[in-house]
Amino acid sequence: MAKQYDVLFRLLLLGDSGVGKTCLLCRFTDNEFHPSHISTIGVDFKMKTLMIDGIKVRIQIWDTAGQERYQTITKQYYRRAQGIFLVYDITSERSFQHIMKWASDVDEYAPDKVQKILIGNKSDEEHKRQVATEQGTKLAKAYGMDFYETSAFTNHNIKESFTRLAEQVLQANWKDLDVLRASVTDELNIAALEEEEGIGDGHGDSQKACWC
Amino acid sequence: MESGTLDQSATVDELVEASIKVFEADGPSGDVSLTRMFLMMHSWYLSSADLAKTLLVKSQEADCSPSRQLQICHLIKYWISEFPAEFDLNPELANQIREFRDLLTANENDHLSQLIDIESVPSYSWRRQLSDQSQTLSKKSKTSLLFDHLEASELAEHFTYLEYKSFCKILFQDYHSFVMHGCTVDNPILERFITLFNSVSQWIQLMVLSKPTAPQRAAVISHFIKVAKELLYLQNFNTLMAVVGGLSHSSISRLKDTQALISSEDRKVFNSLVDVVTSSGNYSHYRQRFSECEGFRFPILGVHLKDLIAVHVALPDWVDRAKSQVNLVKTQQLYSILQELALIQTTPPSITERKDLLNLLMVSLTQYHTEEDIYQLSLQREPRKAGRSMSVSSAPTQTPVIEEWSTVKSKADPALTGKHIEKMVESVFKNFDTDGDGHISQQEFESIKHNFPFLNKFDDVDKNEDGMISPEEMIEYFNKAISQLSGKMGFVHTFVEVHSIKPTRCDHCSGVIWGPYKQRYKCKVCGVNCHKACQNSLAVECRKRTMSVSFEEFACPRTRSLSFPPPLASQQPGRGSVILEQSRGEDVFDTHL
Numbered sequence: 001m002a003k004q005y006d007v008l009f010r011l012l013l014l015g016d017s018g019v020g021k022t023c024l025l026c027r028f029t030d031n032e033f034h035p036s037h038i039s040t041i042g043v044d045f046k047m048k049t050l051m052i053d054g055i056k057v058r059i060q061i062w063d064t065a066g067q068e069r070y071q072t073i074t075k076q077y078y079r080r081a082q083g084i085f086l087v088y089d090i091t092s093e094r095s096f097q098h099i100m101k102w103a104s105d106v107d108e109y110a111p112d113k114v115q116k117i118l119i120g121n122k123s124d125e126e127h128k129r130q131v132a133t134e135q136g137t138k139l140a141k142a143y144g145m146d147f148y149e150t151s152a153f154t155n156h157n158i159k160e161s162f163t164r165l166a167e168q169v170l171q172a173n174w175k176d177l178d179v180l181r182a183s184v185t186d187e188l189n190i191a192a193l194e195e196e197e198g199i200g201d202g203h204g205d206s207q208k209a210c211w212c
Numbered sequence: 213m214e215s216g217t218l219d220q221s222a223t224v225d226e227l228v229e230a231s232i233k234v235f236e237a238d239g240p241s242g243d244v245s246l247t248r249m250f251l252m253m254h255s256w257y258l259s260s261a262d263l264a265k266t267l268l269v270k271s272q273e274a275d276c277s278p279s280r281q282l283q284i285c286h287l288i289k290y291w292i293s294e295f296p297a298e299f300d301l302n303p304e305l306a307n308q309i310r311e312f313r314d315l316l317t318a319n320e321n322d323h324l325s326q327l328i329d330i331e332s333v334p335s336y337s338w339r340r341q342l343s344d345q346s347q348t349l350s351k352k353s354k355t356s357l358l359f360d361h362l363e364a365s366e367l368a369e370h371f372t373y374l375e376y377k378s379f380c381k382i383l384f385q386d387y388h389s390f391v392m393h394g395c396t397v398d399n400p401i402l403e404r405f406i407t408l409f410n411s412v413s414q415w416i417q418l419m420v421l422s423k424p425t426a427p428q429r430a431a432v433i434s435h436f437i438k439v440a441k442e443l444l445y446l447q448n449f450n451t452l453m454a455v456v457g458g459l460s461h462s463s464i465s466r467l468k469d470t471q472a473l474i475s476s477e478d479r480k481v482f483n484s485l486v487d488v489v490t491s492s493g494n495y496s497h498y499r500q501r502f503s504e505c506e507g508f509r510f511p512i513l514g515v516h517l518k519d520l521i522a523v524h525v526a527l528p529d530w531v532d533r534a535k536s537q538v539n540l541v542k543t544q545q546l547y548s549i550l551q552e553l554a555l556i557q558t559t560p561p562s563i564t565e566r567k568d569l570l571n572l573l574m575v576s577l578t579q580y581h582t583e584e585d586i587y588q589l590s591l592q593r594e595p596r597k598a599g600r601s602m603s604v605s606s607a608p609t610q611t612p613v614i615e616e617w618s619t620v621k622s623k624a625d626p627a628l629t630g631k632h633i634e635k636m637v638e639s640v641f642k643n644f645d646t647d648g649d650g651h652i653s654q655q656e657f658e659s660i661k662h663n664f665p666f667l668n669k670f671d672d673v674d675k676n677e678d679g680m681i682s683p684e685e686m687i688e689y690f691n692k693a694i695s696q697l698s699g700k701m702g703f704v705h706t707f708v709e710v711h712s713i714k715p716t717r718c719d720h721c722s723g724v725i726w727g728p729y730k731q732r733y734k735c736k737v738c739g740v741n742c743h744k745a746c747q748n749s750l751a752v753e754c755r756k757r758t759m760s761v762s763f764e765e766f767a768c769p770r771t772r773s774l775s776f777p778p779p780l781a782s783q784q785p786g787r788g789s790v791i792l793e794q795s796r797g798e799d800v801f802d803t804h805l
Contacts, residue, residue, distance in 0.1 A: 017393075017394050017395030018393070018394040018395055022394075022521055022522055022525040022526070023525055026525055026526045062491070063518070063522070064518075065394065065518060065521045065522065065525070066390075066394070066395075066514070066517040066518040066520065066521035066522075067514045067517065067518055068395060069395070069396060069403075069406045069407075069410075070406060070409065070410065070514045071410050071413065071457075071583065072409075072410065072413040072453070072454060072457025072458060072461065073453065073457065073491075073512075073514045075457070075461065075462075076457065076460070076490075076491050077491055080492070094738075094739075108462065109462060
């Protein structure tokens with residue numbers, strides 16, 4: 001079977017409830033769901049493959065939406081993430097303040113090498129802005145992160161920010177790329193399995209609608 | 213006929229008509245699945261009162277034949293019988309239906325008006341009260357309440373009982389509100405359920421960390437692994453996730469000395485349990501197992517909440533710009549998740565509960581600790597530098613969990629917590645006062661201690677120092693401890709008194725806060741306002757993420773190692789600007805609340 005990608009990364013979206021994490025993800029993956037049966041596979045967004053420096057990078061993105069209040073559940077995502085989006089909403093000062101709390105959680109629970117990027121979402125809602133672009137820039141600089149203001153509504157900077165984080169993760173793991181390739185074989189199987197189930201159209205009963 | 217066109221999208225009116233047509237003169241005929249889905253999901257598109265009004269209008273149209281009127285009344289009857297809670301909890305809807313009924317009675321349509329009787333709908337408000345009142349009679353069992361003697365299966369069953377009970381209070385309306393807000397806002401029932409989940413995880417960590425030596429801690433961990441195994445056996449995935457989450461939390465997993473003492477057998481079991489609830493493949497292992505369960509099963513609600521949010525965000529409500537065509541694909545997807553959750557509420561577990569043990573667990577789980585507190589305790593037990601672990605673990609430990617708070621903290625509803633405590637103390641005395649003299653001796657106390665990781669020394673409880681603990685002393689101790697821990701499940705705010713310069717609305721009673729001196733309490737974290745008198749009854753979530761960290765603490769995390777450059781502690785300009793932003797933020801909250 002031809003390999004569909006060279007390396008697989010897991011990225012995690014973090015931030016307060018309602019900052020638009022799921023919207024970002026939804027935009028990035030062009031609203032593509034797994035069309036599989038909901039009770040066994042759940043609602044999941046398709047993974048996306050990007051070409052970076054001639055390498056096919058498959059990225060799988062975890063979304064914590066709806067689970068922010070579950071301390072133990074969200075912590076489980078951290079451990080296996082290689083890249084993390086810290087997302088706030090430019091129309092919510094509080095979501096911006098909480099970035100520091102999220103960042104210290106990342107520090108506590110995520111692997112040392114994890115790459116981070118700061119995202120100020122909802123840049124289309126300029127009239128409701130509470131966090132100036134400079135504040136975001138400043139915070140990102142202090143933490144040594146890149147910073148993007150995005151809008152899931154207008155599709156502004158979505159692809160750019162996802163690609164940027166994937167690049168950083170690739171860079172950080174460059175040395176271990178061979179090792180990494182070996183370690184993703186398991187994941188590859190799962191991914192292949194998920195895709196097979198997606199292609200299969202045997203779930204004809206009530207779920208026949210097309211998602212795309 | 214219409215089923216072909218109603219697959220992907222339909223107008224609300226088409227859906228109403230299709231729902232009416234399912235009924236005949238003597239009730240439903242044929243397939244009610246679309247009707248049922250529409251009745252459950254309609255609130256995504258129009259309010260329940262509006263739906264009732266639409267039906268009323270339709271029944272009064274000039275060309276509405278008597279048989280059609282009958283169909284409409286049967287539809288309403290079906291609606292009431294399938295979703296009674298809505299009619300009890302939504303006064304606007306209830307009024308609309310009563311109006312309809314009066315109209316029918318006035319037109320001497322008694323046989324129709326009898327169909328839409330909502331007066332026999334049971335009251336749901338009492339069921340949705342946050343207090344838990346076990347109705348069962350306490351059995352005269354003298355079995356042990358000691359944690360060390362509790363069977364893993366017994367603990368698993370009682371966790372299941374408590375969590376399932378809390379789960380059964382969640383109604384469609386709560387899920388709907390959660391999905392619409394993307395989080396819990398004014399949603400005490402769901403909030404409470406999630407808090408219970410977190411409390412279980414925390415309690416487990418505390419039980420482990422309460423033991424001074426590594427072998428003792430390892431024994432507690434092994435015991436909880438057994439509990440987790442029992443939970444899987446009971447098909448209670450929710451609590452399983454909470455237990456596994458607690459045991460794999462960094463405050464426990466970092467205890468190297470303790471972890472080294474876990475037998476390889478237990479470790480193997482634990483790893484297999486972790487594998488069941490792993491998030492990989494979008495919880496595919498869990499989903500697979502869950503779908504194969506028969507009989508009682510208890511889902512990891514968090515996973516399904518995530519699914520709800522994902523469907524809601526990813527798919528539009530309407531398929532056209534004019535918002536006339538309902539996106540039935542989305543409706544169907546949401547419905548299948550919600551329907552599955554609703555079904556679980558109709559299949560209770562078969563558990564014989566022991567009231568004493570429930571009381572004990574209730575109070576144990578009501579202790580609210582912050583993640584930071586627990587982590588600190590973990591550091592005390594096994595400090596980062598391996599060499600010092602021996603000396604410290606044998607030293608008397610100060611419990612960091614009970615401490616004085618400088619700010620005014622909101623308390624649990626004192627009456628409610630008080631009741632819990634009284635019941636628990638009653639249970640404790642029944643079971644621990646082994647010589648039956650109405651007092652707990654020092655010796656008896658030592659055995660209770662293990663059930664409460666935070667219970668300090670005998671002397672702390674024995675106020676009058678007569679060497680005996682009376683029930684009153686114990687009640688007083690717990691009341692004090694809990695008020696200091698601000699032990700309300702969920703709604704913990706960090707209130708400060710504020711001079712009210714301009715009138716502000718109270719977020720509890722909606723009344724105006726207006727007065728010359730410190731009438732207004734404001735949470736300095738989430739900005740919520742209320743009267744001084746209302747602070748204890750305020751049921752609004754403090755919408756910061758964890759209870760422990762107030763904003764000041766962001767600036768100087770106490771003991772966490774930071775691999776980030778610490779921008780706020782060392783760079784003066786950065787710090788200044790953030791504090792400035794915070795104070796500016798306060799005003800912003802005021803205007804936006």
